[in-house]
Amino acid sequence: MLQQERHNKILDLLSQLGRVYATELSVTLQVSEDTIRRDLKQLDDAKLLRRVHGGALPLQQEFDEYRERHEEVDPLKKRVALAAIPFIKENQTILLDSGTTCLQLAMNLPTHFNFTVVTPSPLVATKLIHHNNIELILLGGKIFKPAVMALGATTNAMLRKIHFDACFLGICALHPNKGLSINNLDEAETLATIIEQSEQVIALGSSLKLGKMATHKVCDSNKLDLLVTDSNSDQHILNLLKEKGLQIEICAD
Amino acid sequence: MLQQERHNKILDLLSQLGRVYATELSVTLQVSEDTIRRDLKQLDDAKLLRRVHGGALPLQQEFDEYRERHEEVDPLKKRVALAAIPFIKENQTILLDSGTTCLQLAMNLPTHFNFTVVTPSPLVATKLIHHNNIELILLGGKIFKPAVMALGATTNAMLRKIHFDACFLGICALHPNKGLSINNLDEAETLATIIEQSEQVIALGSSLKLGKMATHKVCDSNKLDLLVTDSNSDQHILNLLKEKGLQIEICAD
DNA sequence: TTATTTCTTGCTTGTTTATGCCCGATTTGG
DNA sequence: CCAAATCGGGCATAAACAAGCAAGAAATAA
Known part of the structure; x- marks a missing residue:
């Protein structure tokens, strides 16, 4: 699986579940936790999610975007x-x-x-x-x-x-x-x-x-x-x- | 196989699979990885896909979201x-x-x-x-x-x-x-x-x-x-x- | 036709990137 | 406080890469 592909999947999962765990991701995506950690760091740097201890959370969304996603x-x-x-x-x-x-x-x-x-x-x-x-x-x-x-x-x-x-x-x-x-x-x-x-x-x-x-x-x-x-x-x-x-x-x- | 023909095949596979790997393509299409890399670069330049390390991903998506946000x-x-x-x-x-x-x-x-x-x-x-x-x-x-x-x-x-x-x-x-x-x-x-x-x-x-x-x-x-x-x-x-x-x-x- | 040029391809070289592992530091939840 | 989980950075390695080169194919000109 490509790195970018993995990033997309992580963001997908995040928007579906509302949160992701690093350990869980490493199992699901079949890569080491180190890699997941690096992925999460990159995505955080790119302002696509918010890194937290143990995983990541979605960024605060704008009002209508939030609604659109939620719909x-x-x-x-x-x-x-x-x-x-x-x-x-x-x-x-x-x-x-x-x-x-x-x-x-x-x-x-x-x-x-x-x-x-x-x-x-x-x-x-x-x-x-x-x-x-x-x-x-x-x-x-x-x-x-x-x-x-x-x-x-x-x-x-x-x-x-x-x-x-x-x-x-x-x-x-x-x-x-x-x-x-x-x-x-x-x-x-x-x-x-x-x-x-x-x-x-x-x-x-x-x-x-x-x-x-x-x-x-x-x-x-x-x-x-x-x-x-x-x-x-x-x-x-x-x-x-x-x-x-x-x-x-x-x-x- | 002609270059153009190969390009079309790559795009076909990409839209079917949602992603392509350079190594995989070189096997499927019977050319060296270098050629595939050049193909992918050209297709990326032509805005027909997005080149990433190891392969390529479809373009599109995020476009209207991006547009709306920047509108x-x-x-x-x-x-x-x-x-x-x-x-x-x-x-x-x-x-x-x-x-x-x-x-x-x-x-x-x-x-x-x-x-x-x-x-x-x-x-x-x-x-x-x-x-x-x-x-x-x-x-x-x-x-x-x-x-x-x-x-x-x-x-x-x-x-x-x-x-x-x-x-x-x-x-x-x-x-x-x-x-x-x-x-x-x-x-x-x-x-x-x-x-x-x-x-x-x-x-x-x-x-x-x-x-x-x-x-x-x-x-x-x-x-x-x-x-x-x-x-x-x-x-x-x-x-x-x-x-x-x-x-x-x-x-x- | 032949000669010349341009394209394409595969190969070689050295470089960059992605990843997994290790280990000491930090955070978390009792 | 402690123990476990999580983290960050360094390191090694294999894969992927870019660039240059040369051989052959295709297109063009003579």
Whole structure:
């Protein structure tokens, strides 16, 4: 593991746990405590954390940064998102859904080839503004605030004019027999429209979402082509989904 | 294998694995470590990755965080924005343009009554997500990155279906005789469409923008109803604008 | 075609960096 | 206070590095 890579991991762990111990880190990262101590010293010098006896603490954050950090960075969602990246190919047009998992995906998109991203989420769009190699298209419509995305008739009309090579959806509930579902009717309709317009449907969701059901059905599970999830998934459910024709991708732990 | 080909492979591997090691690459790609080192150096120079001891890491990330942190609020623009707020009335539908001045306006909108905000800017939309009393509508279309806004035929078509009580535009250049102008053609067309759909046109711009001209004309200055600017404005220009029928609002110092 | 130039690559050399280990000093928690 | 954990600095070593050189490939000119 590279030194920088280790530094990033340490900062990741720090922001997740709120504190890190030197001994613990040396075990997790498979290096000596001396190295960890040097790492922590460097990170402290770089003002990226505050060194204390036995480990390190996060720096005092600014107000909105604090809020931003606190709002998200579920490590599980990030891992699922990262596992989905290889399915994006050069010159494709893909749709990125709203939701924290897709936001993670957006923040880690490949930078070295060109493709087009369409999104109903102003948040996702904002994250991609500085990404030079993508063409970015925003879906218009009334913003449904709980999901931070454009929804409804206008959005659906615009969607029907676009054909996607793939769509990436952060799922709310997926049941082998009952299909994909969600708790808001308009959202369900927009998702259904997205799926109709997509060559390949890629669902992202932690194991917690599998076998669950929500109020409004979006589509049958066989409409999905690929599910990216984590290793805690119920094997029985996965097998049922495989029978429905889904390819399953398990993210790294 | 060609050099270029190798570079692409390296970037591929990097985006898949999240990191690459020089030694590992020299084995995989069947070249000496020196060559790999030179490759990595070139790719780093080209800003396609970040070289570190032992290998390389993806670039990207921290970019928007960095940007946001260093995005200083121009106090002048903020004052101009604040002076425009009283012109928003209850139950109106207003359009908020892209640009830093309108972003300031967005962050200071009244919270005690209801109205509708339409915007082509994902940045403005993001700032308004947590604002409970407004209905938020996003304009769709291809994002023009330099201006961070949706532009073009799709955007204009969507605009033509909406009637605004007022639009708030951050202006680039306003000349009494030559009218309102801007440096991008598509942006000019979209602005013109916005103005056509608006009952009242409110222009926000510091004194620096007055008497100036840019490449593409948007409209004559008499199409504007109100100009909000600062006290350093050239009195002569202001008089000419008043003759054209504009109301002038000078912000506090 | 041949000659010349430019690029690319691998090798050699000496240098720098990252890491683990050791040991005396410091801090921590009873 | 003590004992254990943690720390800091010095040292050794192996890996990674930068720079220069020469051979061969590719591009260009004659």
